[in-house]
Structures are given as structure tokens and as C-alpha cells.
Amino acid sequence: MAAAALAGAALLTPPPAGAAPVRTAAVSGHGRTRAAMDAAVGAGVPGVLARARDADGAWSGSAGVADMRTGRPPGPADRFRAGSISKTFVATVVLQLEHEGRLSVDDTVEKWLPGVVRGNGNDGRKVTLRQLLGHTSGIFEYAHDPAVHGRGEEYLEHRYDTWEPRQLVAVAMKHAPYFAPGTGWRYANTNYVLAAMVVERATGHPYGTEARRRIVEPLGLRSTVLPGTDSGLPAPAGRAYTAFPEDPGPTDVTEIDPSLFWAAGDLVTSAADLDRFYSALLRGGLLPPAQLREMTTVRPLTGVGSFTGYGLGLARYRTSCGKELWGHDGSVPGTQVMAFATRAAERLLVTYFNTNVFLLTPRAGDVVDAEFC
Template structure:
């Protein structure tokens, strides 16, 4: 849970004690150390303040049993941050008058949703009511670690389940929505999703260490910490190498914390979308993700303890969790850990670290 602190009091204390503040330990380093002490094998962050100063603290080990430090700004699987990349491409197509947000998906992909009257906006905002296909897959079962899935196979897993509510009547996070969004991009452009993300977003934002793994590519290309999955007997298994195709448009990508900061900053600065489409992306609805979190079109706003909100997303995939927040005045922070949180308290601790990075 994000902490709520009196920002004015904090500012007064800092102003009154500049020497003490200068010598105080970095709160993000402290938080990363606590994450490791509480069970995460490794943790890393990249933090940029409003003046553009960047720091890249780490804690823990890159590989259990070696003592090797976590590489600063190493590549990780970024999971559901992929959704924001996909949403940007869809909104670029809206700006090009090739897609309309309030059109039914069936207009572009006839028969795909078996007659369901779901709009493009509802897909991007998780208000479609489509069941979440990943809730019906044994993702922690090592037997499917290297199994390759086709997007329509994933979609059918979701569509085989009862819808959770009528379209537009509620909100529920569903990876199925973004499989639909990825198929929509491919249908409208006539090109593979990975290529469109690379051309339209990764290159445009100048991201040097972010990519959409190719079919059959199970490894991470650059410097990276290993990711771990706890088994029922308590053993931590190195799950870094896996086939991420089960995530596809909902969570297949790989990147670095600094690239995530750069991506979300470029997005909010209007470098990836025209003003009208960015405004649509920032129109949010309430969620049950964590206190105060609201969901736009592939974009999450979260209240900060020091006032205002941070914009970003986050991602969870076996081996890694990432959380990002950027603000309108240039602050940015991404925190990654090398195992998915096993408790709500652990998940809250990752969110708190982002908050401390932006507010300290």
C-alpha cells in the first residue's frame, strides 16, 4: 500500500537540515535492501529526479549461490508493461483514422469474439468483461515452461470461460483483452505485432535495450539478473530461460528499468501520441489493483505520498516483477525484483519503493 506522508512537513525538515539530508542514506537503497532481506533474490532500480540526475541502485545477487551483484540497469522480463506498448500502437492507429475507439472489435475482426459486442476502448481499458485466460493456465508448472502458444490459442482459453460482466458495466484486469488488441493491430496493419511495436514505439522512443522476443527465443539477450520461481517444496528454481509466448501482447517483452522510465516519460511528454489520443489514454476508471490506482487505456495512475500522481504500469511474469512511475515534472522510477511477490505485503513493498524513489 502506498504511504501517505505530509509532504509539507517533509520539505520543512529537509530545508532546515541540509547537511543531515546530504549525508542521509539513499531511501531507495534502503528499500531495495529490505526487499532482499524479505526474500527477493535481487532488486534493482533506476531513479531520475526532476533535475535529470539518475541513480541506479541494486541489492542482492544476480544468481543465487554466487555472490555476483545484480547488474545495474540490467534487462528483465517486463511482463504487462507490454500492454502499454500495444495500447500506444492502437492509439496511433486511431490517430491515423484506421481504428475508432468506440467501434466494436467485430468491425475489424469479424467473428473473433463469437458475437460479443465489445468495443476497442473496452478492450484497452479492461472493461470488456472477457475472462482472464491466464487464470486458467498452470503458469507455475515447469512442464509448460518451453511450450509455444499461438495468440488465438490463448484467446480461446479466455473465450471458453463465462464473461465476468456485461461489456462496459464494470472493470476487471484481463490479459485476454490485450491478446485481442494485438490481433487487432496485426489485422489493421497487415504486419506482425512485434514489428509494429519496434517501428512505432521502441525506435521512436529511442529505447536501446527493449525488445519483443522472437518466436522460440527463450533467453534474455543482454546483461541481466536471473529470475526465480518458488516451488511447492520451497525450492527456488531459476526460471530466467522460458518461452514467453503465453504472454504475447499481454506480457512478452524484455527491457531495462531505464528504458521503461524513458518510454513512459516520452509517452507523457507527447512524443508517441498526438494530444487527443494521449488525453484518451489518460481518461481513467477506478480499479481494485491497489489503493487509489486508476486505469486508463493501457496506463495506470497512482497517488503519491508527497502529492500528485505517478503514471506507469507494471508487469508480473514468473521470475520478475516491475513497477514504474513517472511524473509531469520529470521524475521517473522503475523498480524490478527477481521473483514475483508471494504476499500482498511483498507486493506493497515494491510499490512503496517506487513511491519513496519519487517522493524522497
């Protein structure tokens, strides 16, 4: 579940985060996790960063390099693009607005965005916000249209292009839906572009303003940024690498205009901030019980790897040893991130690869298995 198929996503009081000391793998018992990280680097991933938390506190580890030019290793404070992990933020904001009585997830898209979802069999009168958040709308994935220049080296020529949300939706509307609303499941970033547009219509504020006011600032996520069209990564940060069929060697794609992903995948953050966010969310610090139940009520999935269900911006994941986890993953050019925790967030892992090369990203699941199994 990636942010895009490119180049080769009234607050309750949150629980305190606590500043746990960083521990070594030998002391903390995360030796298998470290071995899986080393194996990923051995297979070709330039650099791996991980943060795990359990009853003994937090552990941070790294392998390989954050920057292939300087050889600097990944650091625990490094920022990175989180891709589709952005979707959990969007869903949280929408469900907060529902709790406040400002919208319902059973509202139609047409109610909030009249005339936007129309044409080629698309009909916003038949699509609900719940279907957007759960990827059951059937709406086409705009990133699959050649107009977004997301394939091969063509991506490099257009990675600084700026897109407006309505433009992204208009690209999707050139295509018929995959299926009638509510009759199937298919992951599409278009759903979350539309959901964030609804947030803007319901609040009268930019989506980024609402996410900062409702999540980033209350939780003290000091490394988390909603970048707009800013192409760089704020320090500290490493580099991001991808590869193309035309050139299998590592290509630096750190600087991009993230408006191509917008709310569906533009988040910049750190491992510690994702730890704090998912811990607060799963423990009830961001949503009241009714909305958290909606978020964690999943549509069962088959044929999607280790993902066994998808709720509203939150995925259910099963490790190779049968452990059930909750969270999300994310990928944009040069980045693969996984953030998963037990249901009550007693244990959690965030792992970041500074590449999204298809043959290497399954190694991130190996790291998750190593930590939880």
C-alpha cells in the same frame, strides 16, 4: 496487475533522453529508496534494481544479487522481462493507428476480428477496442484456465510450450464473460491479446514489427526486445526466481517461452529504456494531445491496492503520502517491475525485483513510496 496469474502482463518527435551520470544514493538524496531496496532483500527478494530520475538527473542503485549462483549484483544495464508494462506499448500503437485514421477505439472487435469473440455469452459485436484497452470488456482471463498450465510446479513442465494468440483467445472463449461489456472493470490479459491481433489486422504486419517501427526504433530503445518464442534473455541479464507451494525454495525460471503472454506481457527491456519510453509518452512524444487524453482518462478503481484508476494501457497510482503517479506494473514468473512517474514525467522511478513471490512483491510499492514520499 500482473501479466498473468502464474507460478505463485505518424510519430511526434520524442524529447531527448540525455545520458545522465549514475550517482550514489548519498550524493543524490535517494537514501530512503536505497533503504527500501535493502529491506526488500532482507525480507527475501534475491535482487533489486532501481533507476530514478529527477531534476538533478538519473540515479541507479541495486541491492542483493542478480544471480544466486555467482553472487553478481544487479547492473544498471541488465535486461529483464517487463510483464504487463507491455500493455502500455500495445495501447500506444492502437492509439497511434487511431490518430492516423486507420481505426477507432470505438470500433467493435467484430469489425476487425469477425467471429473470434463468440460463444458462451461472448459477443465481439458488443465489445469495443476502448473496452479492451481499459479492461472493461468483461472477457475472461485466459490465464485462469487450467489449460494454460500456469499453476504450481505444473508450470515448470510446460514453460516451453508455444502458444498462438488465437489459441489463448479460444481458451478464454470457453468461459462466460465476467460482466456485460462496459458495465464493470476486471483486469484480463485476453483484452490485450485481442488488441494486438487488431493491430495486425489493421496494418497487415506482425504486432512486434509495428511496435518496433513505431516505438522501439524511434526512441532508440536499444535494450528492448519483443522476443516472440525466444526463451532466453539477451545479455546482460541476471536470473529470475519464483517459488511454488510444493517447493517454497527459490526456483530459477529465467528461461520460458513468452508466447504464453504474447503482447500482453512478453516485453524484454531495461530500466533506462523504460525511463525513456514513459518520459516520451507522458510528455507527448508518442501520441498527439487527443489520444494522450484518451489514454489518461481513467475509470476510477477501488479495492485494487494503490491503483486508483485505469485509462487505456496506463494506470493511475497513489503513494502512501498521496502523490499521484502514472505508469504500469508487470509480473511474470520470476519478475516484478514497477514504472511510475509524475504526470509530466518530471520525476520517475523504475524498480525491478528478480522474483514474483506473492509475499515479497508488495515490497516494490515500498520502494516507490520511499522515492516519491
